[in-house]
Amino acid sequence: MDALNEALDQGFRQVPTDTARHLWSCPDAEFLAAARPDPAWPRHYFGPAYAALASRFAGGDTPASTQRDIDTILRIATDHLAPRPRILDIPCGTGRHANALAGEGFDVIGLDLQPDYLRTARADGRAAYAAADMRDLPIPTASIDLVLNMWNSLGYFLDAADEAATLSEFRRVLRPGGIVLVQQDLDAPAALEGRWVQHMKVPVGDGALLLLRQVPDAALGGLACLSWVMLPGQEPFQGPAFFLRLRDDAAWAREGEAAGFTRVSIARTPAGVVPHETLVLLHA
Ligand SMILES: C[S@@+](CC[C@H](N)C(=O)[O-])C[C@H]1O[C@@H](n2cnc3c(N)ncnc32)[C@H](O)[C@@H]1O
Secondary structure, eight states, rough: OHHHHHTTTTTTTOOOOHHHHHHHHHHHHHHHHOOOTTTTHHHHHTTTTHHHHHSTTTTTHHHHHHHHHHHHHHHHHHHSOOOOOOOEEEOOSSHHHHHHHHHOOOOEEEEEHHHHHHHHHHHHOSEEEOOOOOOBSOOTOOOOOEEESSSSOOOOHHHOOHHHHHHHHHHHHHEEEEEEEEEESSHHHHTTOOOSSOEEEESSSSSSSSEEEEEETTTEEEEEEEEEEEOTTTTOOOOOOOEOOOOOOOHHHHHHTTTOOOOEEEEOTTOOOSOEEEEEEOOO
């Protein structure tokens, strides 16, 4: 409990219980007015509090979900690429995929915005790491076979031009025949059509609950999101508002082509199956 409390103190802030309760249940329009994401939200949101929470719920960055991802990546690499592809994991977070893949003998580089996460990633020592923004990759042109973008790690920018710059950078670093794998556990078409479950309440240990509310914001073209952590006997901790751009198949095709990809293929878990997974492959 103390460790979670300490982590939440770095990035989340305590709010009155009534405020959290209201934002959790108020009409969508009112929620959207309160949950305006700051364009720089990733710098505030992805810190110690996020890292402490992410490993504490099933479907988070647990060893089981990482292993499931690794199996998926190996299957896709075998199906689409020559043996021993050179891999870029962007953003790599604390290096869970990059280190596991380096352990399998792949040449892997991981990039992320957060120096703290990179320190954790480097402690494992198996992959190479550097700090970078995904809009501007410190990677030579045509040097990578597989770009990995795992766990809802695309669609953070409020400005569509930044999204386009990111996809163009992914395309630039790929060798001919290379691919980008984008993996998400949210069903974007369902969210766009209002069928996505907008309220999530999951235990995160020590009697604490993580609450997440996501509401489609047509003006921003994505989900506006707020999260809270309820700790027994304390006022709730509220995280910074965050944003996830939603792309349906047409948007993937359009934006993939604009960035210079030759083909986009998308596989989604059938409607209604939980947990959901979307796998997008962008082919150079
Ligand atoms: C949801 S986490 C996923 C991390 C990793 N892919 C995983 O599956 O564990 C998103 C990551 O994106 C990083 N990030 C956010 N904005 C970024 C940017 N503009 N450039 C590079 N990394 C960024 C955050 O620091 C965080 O580590």
